[in-house]
Amino acid sequence: MWIGSSRNCKAQPFGIKWPNEPIKALGIYYTYDQKLLLEKNFIERLDSIKNLTGIWSSRGLSIYGKITLIKSLLIPKFVYVSSLIPTPKEFVSQLNQLLFQFLWNGRDKVTRRSVINEYSNGGLKMIDFDSMIISLRLAWLKRIASSNDGTWKRYLTHHLERFGGLFLFHCNYDVSILPLNISLFYLELLQWWSEFRDTFSSEKDWRYILWNNKQILINNKTVYYKSYFEAGVIHISDLSFDLNNKDSFSLVSNKISKTNFLVWAGLRHSIPSILKICTHKSTTGELSLKIDDNIFDVTKKKSKDYYTLLVSRKALFPTNVNKLQNEFHFTLEEAKQIFMIPHSVALEAYVKAFQYKILNSILYTNAKLYKIGFKLNDSSSFCSSEPETLYHFLYLCPFSVDFWRDFEVFWKTFDFRCKMF
Numbered sequence: 032m033w034i035g036s037s038r039n040c041k042a043q044p045f046g047i048k049w050p051n052e053p054i055k056a057l058g059i060y061y062t063y064d065q066k067l068l069l070e071k072n073f074i075e076r077l078d079s080i081k082n083l084t085g086i087w088s089s090r091g092l093s094i095y096g097k098i099t100l101i102k103s104l105l106i107p108k109f110v111y112v113s114s115l116i117p118t119p120k121e122f123v124s125q126l127n128q129l130l131f132q133f134l135w136n137g138r139d140k141v142t143r144r145s146v147i148n149e150y151s152n153g154g155l156k157m158i159d160f161d162s163m164i165i166s167l168r169l170a171w172l173k174r175i176a177s178s179n180d181g182t183w184k185r186y187l188t189h190h191l192e193r194f195g196g197l198f199l200f201h202c203n204y205d206v207s208i209l210p211l212n213i214s215l216f217y218l219e220l221l222q223w224w225s226e227f228r229d230t231f232s233s234e235k236d237w238r239y240i241l242w243n244n245k246q247i248l249i250n251n252k253t254v255y256y257k258s259y260f261e262a263g264v265i266h267i268s269d270l271s272f273d274l275n276n277k278d279s280f281s282l283v284s285n286k287i288s289k290t291n292f293l294v295w296a297g298l299r300h301s302i303p304s305i306l307k308i309c310t311h312k313s314t315t316g317e318l319s320l321k322i323d324d325n326i327f328d329v330t331k332k333k334s335k336d337y338y339t340l341l342v343s344r345k346a347l348f349p350t351n352v353n354k355l356q357n358e359f360h361f362t363l364e365e366a367k368q369i370f371m372i373p374h375s376v377a378l379e380a381y382v383k384a385f386q387y388k389i390l391n392s393i394l395y396t397n398a399k400l401y402k403i404g405f406k407l408n409d410s411s412s413f414c415s416s417e418p419e420t421l422y423h424f425l426y427l428c429p430f431s432v433d434f435w436r437d438f439e440v441f442w443k444t445f446d447f448r449c450k451m452f
């Protein structure tokens with residue numbers, strides 16, 4: 032198969048096989064035909080999980096059981112392929128659609144951003160596929176930043192050479208203005224890395240690096256002067272703004288090869304005045320961030336570490352939390368404890384799921400069923416005198432009041448009997 036700039040070459044030298052079909056290597060199909068790439072690597076897998084969810088849907092599984100299946104049997108089918116090639120957006124939305132349809136037996140009943148949350152935050156720990164794709168890609172930084180000099184890195188280092196090679200990952204770049212002619216795989220990696228550190232890093236030291244800096248433009252382009260970089264001019268403070276153009280130039284001119292006063296003055300002139308006063312310097316050796324007072328060293332981090340952070344930022348409390356707080360005057364801390372109760376007192380997944388539905392107001396009482404036209408009236412299944420809202424069903428209905436009173440008596444005697452043994 033011809034690759035790179037020769038991809039359209041039709042010659043078939045050396046009497047060997049030159050296939051027109053996609054090439055399969057270690058389970059992944061490679062081809063320049065984007066439609067075939069999508070079909071072979073993603074849609075075929077999607078079809079296989081469509082069959083599985085179809086079979087499992089009729090088994091009456093609990094929401095917890097379904098999430099276990101999704102995380103242990105369905106998502107792993109895509110982990111490998113999504114870590115090696117870009118995952119098309121249209122596929123992501125199709126897969127999400129399929130998984131959530133399976134989870135809820137139809138339309139979503141709770142916002143997706145709350146479903147992906149931790150149990151203690153009212154979630155179901157459902158996988159967030161978008162964050163997973165980003166995490167899998169960011170985990171490549173570990174391999175890229177490692178000292179191991181694999182030949183596979185040469186594609187990347189060659190394309191980044193004019194920006195200082197892997198040094199670019201330290202810079203305040205913006206992929207949309209960087210004249211990069213690189214594969215989507217690395218383009219996404221660069222973009223997601225810059226978004227990730229912007230979101231999570233408590234220190235934004237990269238802003239003070241001169242090169243490839245989106246805030247430092249000459250003719251609307253970012254700059255990288257190799258000879259300056261090699262002479263140790265890396266940070267804005269290296270331009271010595273405490274001196275004028277002439278004095279600062281005479282200080283460095285003998286250190287930098289092939290430069291002149293105009294280039295030096297032009298560079299100094301391009302620095303926005305707000306940045307000129309910065310004296311910050313960052314280390315440009317190890318690629319790391321500071322997150323919540325901890326060092327986040329990318330040479331040690333795996334996709335799971337990125338995933339946990341990404342989801343923690345994306346996940347929300349269930350919308351019903353406000354209602355619980357207003358109606359029952361729970362604090363957020365108390366609400367968190369309430370979300371955990373089903374997981375500490377019940378083993379049975381259906382019991383946990385029942386509690387989850389109550390807490391999210393998605394239990395289908397008669398009032399709800401009537402509203403969507405499933406029942407002819409909304410009256411209580413037990414007393415028939417009041418509309419069967421969740422509150423009535425669990426607390427106000429005379430039958431429920433009797434039940435809770437009897438249960439309390441039972442529990443006390445039960446407790447007593449236990450103590451006897």
Ligand SMILES: [Zn+2]
Nearest residue numbers: 411413414428
């Ligand atoms: Zn009732």
